Amino acid sequence: MPAEAPSRGPGRDIPEATVARLPVYLRALTALEERGIGTCSSEDLAAATGVNSAKLRKDLSYLGSYGTRGVGYDVDYLRYQIAREIGVTQDWPVIIVGIGNLGHALANYSGFRSRGFRVVALLDAAPERHREQVAGLPVRPFDELEDIVDQQQVAIGVIATPAVAAQDVADRMVASGITSILNFAPTVLSVPDGVDVRKVDLSIELQILAYHEQRKGAPEEGGQRPSRRAGTAAGVTA
Amino acid sequence: MPAEAPSRGPGRDIPEATVARLPVYLRALTALEERGIGTCSSEDLAAATGVNSAKLRKDLSYLGSYGTRGVGYDVDYLRYQIAREIGVTQDWPVIIVGIGNLGHALANYSGFRSRGFRVVALLDAAPERHREQVAGLPVRPFDELEDIVDQQQVAIGVIATPAVAAQDVADRMVASGITSILNFAPTVLSVPDGVDVRKVDLSIELQILAYHEQRKGAPEEGGQRPSRRAGTAAGVTA
DNA sequence: TAGATTGTTAATCGATTAACAATC
């Protein structure tokens, strides 16, 4: 029978909630390093990231024991260990499909490179966009997807198309070998097992804020309209 | 002694995980309505949103009993009830601060209006941007923040500035009366109690995908480099 | 009535957190 996977240490099975926080710690450690700080305690890092320090220590314990009791963590060492765990000690090639307003913004985002990603191609189905040059890259026909993914060994794709196109783009991405998708289109994508999709949705974030905002306006009793409110009635079509 | 808050019904205390899914249901119901579908079961809606149907029914049960056993849910009625619960039966006025690439994209995003939001002002600290007109709105000096928030009764602000400016912008927003912030800048904001902040972070989403991608590359044993990988070593500074 | 589907229960699972022994 196969050996048990290690329950801890630089091994497997980090909880999803922890995985989602590791990039936050990584960013904070980089900021500390840039300020010339060589060592920090779990309290320091917790304060910088807005996380409970016990939770932070538990999170780090899934990676291994990289701290020193009574002293704290070596900033650079811990930063490297987290980067290694996430898998961003080298750059991942990424493509962006859909070079409208949002695609432009994503292509020009300078933070990718220093955080483990490199935009290797921009694609768009509209021929009139193929004349453009965005962030130093040509906008290429969508049909070149398979070639690009194959040649550059791309595993991660970003969808910034309108909602109607998103499922088709995702299908083509999956068929071409992409196994991780970051979706900015407001649609639920269906993909086969083994393909990861994460979704960023503007309206949903705002609606979550609106829910809480509404509650603030009327702290007592239900059904109350929020006070901080202007504007006319409008057909909500979410 | 005060009466107990209702544990269910059109009242208080919807779990956060449920609140985050309500906008997803709302969008799916709108899509069903546009397709002319009048009634749907929890299975239908679950399939459309990628949520377990038991979870969906439990989520809806926090709002009240809006379904009919043996029949399902009236699409339009349920849609309205969810919109009311979220608080988007009318438009919320929203301002965007920082009109760079991303701010442009957000200002031009057409989905806001139909989902309960109305962009009432664009602000930027750089004087050279004050000549511009974006999405039919003038880009106004950041100093006008207080006046705009006050006059338009703005409760929700969007930060699309560079990271260094974000905390200052947040402080000014809070001082001017804003109590909900959607933050696109890659910084942890500190705000007083009673102010809600939600964060959208590109690099973090990609890093979470990278973590799982790395695991796919090496299904057995730890420490393996992912296979689908190109590019050179680069200093990761997260 | 028979079939369908909701709303709810209760079991389970995963995440959070205070507390503290281990140890630098």
Added chain:
DNA sequence: TAGATTGTTAATCGATTAACAATC
């Protein structure tokens, strides 16, 4: 040694889900 801080335990909390009685 005394003080500090990690790594871990165990209690608690919240979220998920299968199952099913209620009921259309």
